[in-house]
Amino acid sequence: MNFKSDNEAPAHPAILEAIGEANRGMATAYADDAWSQRLDEAFSTLFETECTVLPLATGTAANSVALASIVPAWGAVMCHRRAHIANDEGGAPEFYTHGAKLMLLDGVDGKLELGALAHAIDSACVHGVHNVRPAAVSITQATECGTSYRPAEIAALAEVAHERGLGLHMDGARFANAVAWLDCSPAETTWKAGVDVLSFGATKNGALTAEAIVVFGHPEWLEAMQRMRKRGGHLLSKMRYVSAQLLAMLDQCLWLELAARANAMAAKLADAIEDHPQAALAWAVEANEVFLQAHPEHLAALKAAGFEFHIWPGHDDLARLVCSFATRDEDVDRLIKAIDQWR
């Protein structure tokens, strides 16, 4: 009964099927194949605007290549203290940007706060070349706390960023879960709200390994992105198999169906925790992650009972429970039952 990560789920059968279909005959290498060439159109339709899509294999690469196309080596990325790019990517953003700084900001619910962001940008560059220059804001959707930014929240952050000449990047490792939960259009929570570039995640959402950088406008960033993707070793020779996964995800809204399924499992779990006298939700459940606060002994008991999950580093009373498209109803039921026994 694995609630450790949506990364531990298998791929959805439709994804393997799409790979199988792509596996016919020869195809031009290095993303010049028919599948990869359909991505721009498919994503432009999804996002209701012309966009450019670079497929690649990992979210870390997507985030880093995207940021490195916006942020010079002597620049800075403003992000939340809990951001995946800051804590969990082994320094990849610094590697791809050649040493730009990540400036870490506090903010409740895993979200950047408007005033704090504006203040941080403005105070970061008062000493000219002695400082580094903030060049991008990166937000995570859904956040590391399992919450989702509302379109209006994003638009407000975008305004702060754009007024000051910074680009807005969205790490969308769980973009599908956020869109499914918000029940809005993908456009509303991205370019319509001011997002310049999105790391569109599919792997956590049931792909084998497939991510995409989706650029809204900004043709001036594309050469650097293309070059860096290659330079980082992320221009797969047989890219058709990544692109085929992405197309399959978009086909008949599979991506939203899978995300909704994961969200539903998380919501069910959240319901059981919400009114529990011995348990609490650390943050509102607005995607597929549940952050359960409980006595360490209770959490230990869950582990002993065979439930797999991560304890939040440094917080032995906080468990992260992640649902995926593959999470089974009966596993959630069993977990709820186990939690109910604390009453």
Add this chain to the structure above:
Amino acid sequence: MNFKSDNEAPAHPAILEAIGEANRGMATAYADDAWSQRLDEAFSTLFETECTVLPLATGTAANSVALASIVPAWGAVMCHRRAHIANDEGGAPEFYTHGAKLMLLDGVDGKLELGALAHAIDSACVHGVHNVRPAAVSITQATECGTSYRPAEIAALAEVAHERGLGLHMDGARFANAVAWLDCSPAETTWKAGVDVLSFGATKNGALTAEAIVVFGHPEWLEAMQRMRKRGGHLLSKMRYVSAQLLAMLDQCLWLELAARANAMAAKLADAIEDHPQAALAWAVEANEVFLQAHPEHLAALKAAGFEFHIWPGHDDLARLVCSFATRDEDVDRLIKAIDQWR
């Protein structure tokens, strides 16, 4: 009738099957899964020595991560002027090494020459810190000219390298083809001959996307390799699917079977060219690539007839014809027939 690249071939059915089998249930992310954890043992058996294996998705990443673990930013890699790392990877080795130099050496048949290598290393560092320090030699097996180093040739180069404190890296994008052609053991052409680290290619040989860094000894390089793989965005969350491909390749020597098949197609083609009055082999065919010299008009006619291949940059009388496991007998026959018409 595609002779453009083995990268354009599909994946072998056994590979898709292995992916399908790996797609059952949850598995720990980031190469801590059961498939990835069997790699060390499987490759150690294959190579008849204990080795450490890092799976990843592209050959460019394998080469770059391997080299960057050996070569400091102020170091240099000695390689052949035609090497893939020097010409075709968009500067990836420089990126991963943070700016080490590739020193390009001449050499017939796409191979490094002993004397030239020794001289280049020795003369490269006469001025101490004003120079950069050669730290690795990189050779390609099979070479960019479609030839294969004999074990004794490798051993001699290794001696030159090791005596001077350099490590020996082998870019084995077509390692399988070389081993199949040489009809030697994988060990003989690698660690027994002094190779320290191998980029073991599977993608060109029928995988979907699967490469591996194979390290012979050298525990002192491993942390940097592990860190750089992550930092470069190459530690796939669902690594099990890459590892499953590698295991499938090794299973019952599929990798050699596929390579032998590709080699056989190339050999057949070479036979038809060898005694042709209007055609010639630029280099001996010792793997799965055929370099056909012919009148530019003849080559143009082949293209017009539907044969796809690359003209060597800057040499309009030189065609590169690559065979893969998927190259069909009838396509080779047709090509031979077309060439025979020049007589």
Add this chain to the structure above:
Amino acid sequence: MNFKSDNEAPAHPAILEAIGEANRGMATAYADDAWSQRLDEAFSTLFETECTVLPLATGTAANSVALASIVPAWGAVMCHRRAHIANDEGGAPEFYTHGAKLMLLDGVDGKLELGALAHAIDSACVHGVHNVRPAAVSITQATECGTSYRPAEIAALAEVAHERGLGLHMDGARFANAVAWLDCSPAETTWKAGVDVLSFGATKNGALTAEAIVVFGHPEWLEAMQRMRKRGGHLLSKMRYVSAQLLAMLDQCLWLELAARANAMAAKLADAIEDHPQAALAWAVEANEVFLQAHPEHLAALKAAGFEFHIWPGHDDLARLVCSFATRDEDVDRLIKAIDQWR
């Protein structure tokens, strides 16, 4: 009446004299001259232990080259949130380390706190390659708050660092001021307390432009340091003029004499502020910097009266007043008088 920075002071006459004396005849370039070659011995005598000295022209370069020799690109430097390396060097440490992270820690009086440091190191690397690995601690002596670490404080931090495999770097831009104020031996506040490498500053203390990396032990770091100094463009061809300045500084303890003079000016200023009803010292004055807290209107009035100094960014009631060897008694007296008028 300039209290802006000790960087704005001229060079001491003895320094120009030493340069003049070094300006005789030919001398081997690139630090192979007689002056540069005497540095190891001169500093070894000063520090009562064998040390290796690399002269260079700026403190930013000294800090960055030193850190980059200890910290891999996938590593981290633990430092105080106010550290010069973090805020005022335009990202130089990230540049030289190829993208290592600076992890910023809080701590009163501009000093790292033992528990916070230990906790930060320990929690920074719980996720293996997904994190970056702390590899060095950097402290500033005297601190950015004008305080000085006691030898015992350094020793305690060193223990925390060394136990965890980290090196200890000291940014000694105002090392002279700290040593003069502590009235201890240079050895006591460096290697005897566990410092591995020191950026020894002379420029702020009356040199024209002269800094030195002083390495205590650690021969394993020297090649990288030498290479990076060159690679960064900091191996001056006519290094003799930098080395001559350093030797002049050490000669008859000029460096301590100049620092003591600057400290005395600061102490005099501090005395006048200490019991002032409208003014306060933000931090104890333990070197040559005075941090004056006062009403913004009072500070503005000082500026209007011709006193030059920096307002602390974001704190309009906090003025940094820096004294140097060149600060004149009468300027300090005038400033004290001006402050006294607030009573």
Add this chain to the structure above:
Amino acid sequence: MNFKSDNEAPAHPAILEAIGEANRGMATAYADDAWSQRLDEAFSTLFETECTVLPLATGTAANSVALASIVPAWGAVMCHRRAHIANDEGGAPEFYTHGAKLMLLDGVDGKLELGALAHAIDSACVHGVHNVRPAAVSITQATECGTSYRPAEIAALAEVAHERGLGLHMDGARFANAVAWLDCSPAETTWKAGVDVLSFGATKNGALTAEAIVVFGHPEWLEAMQRMRKRGGHLLSKMRYVSAQLLAMLDQCLWLELAARANAMAAKLADAIEDHPQAALAWAVEANEVFLQAHPEHLAALKAAGFEFHIWPGHDDLARLVCSFATRDEDVDRLIKAIDQWR
């Protein structure tokens, strides 16, 4: 009797005098001082056009910062195989550009050849992102062979570069010697011929340590240059002393006077070699360097007699004899006499 390098000469007395004059009172740090602020105007007058000047301490830094402002990490610099940036700077250009490639071209007399340059650029980027993109051409004036490009030669190279979207950088470590020998205006051999940015060397020409990046137009490069100078640790806090040297050099054409003096010494030496039966000039002497070809035993005898010079690496019959402003007539006479004894 030192003919090893102009780097081994002392500073000219006028330089020390200028430093002494700059050493009065306080001055704003980090190039905001009165001396540094006069540089733009002084160089604009010298070059008869508006230019932007960044002073710094070493030629390696000047070259690297200049190139890194033009060339992206995934770009390439085209330069002569003998170029100082390629052989003698410890990989500094790769460091500052974050791993751009230097593409090494052959060419007689140490000069780039028009056709070879055009061909190299055109063939370097036929494979898009798989290659790196040439972004700058760098030429050395005077060359590493002691020859000087004529303005028309530069103009032709500039046309090749500009037509293809590359910038033209001139490494002018011995720019003064070239201008003095060509007897042309500084403008004619730089921006009028198409040079975009010049590393203006003064150190080899009698300064203590003073170099300048001179940018002709290209305001779009300036932020990166300013940032990289700081980031590399080359924004000296007491920059006034570097700027004062540069101003002193320009004052009353001291720079040309010193260069002419060095050139005259070299010319005298060349005259004595030209018709010598046992000696030859490897290249025309068009600046302050003489490349003497002679029997190794003769060269060894010169060394034994106390003449100091470098043997060209790998060529024991080729001596590099460098004259500086400080080379004494009697030393040249003695050397000529020694050479004459071979007759």
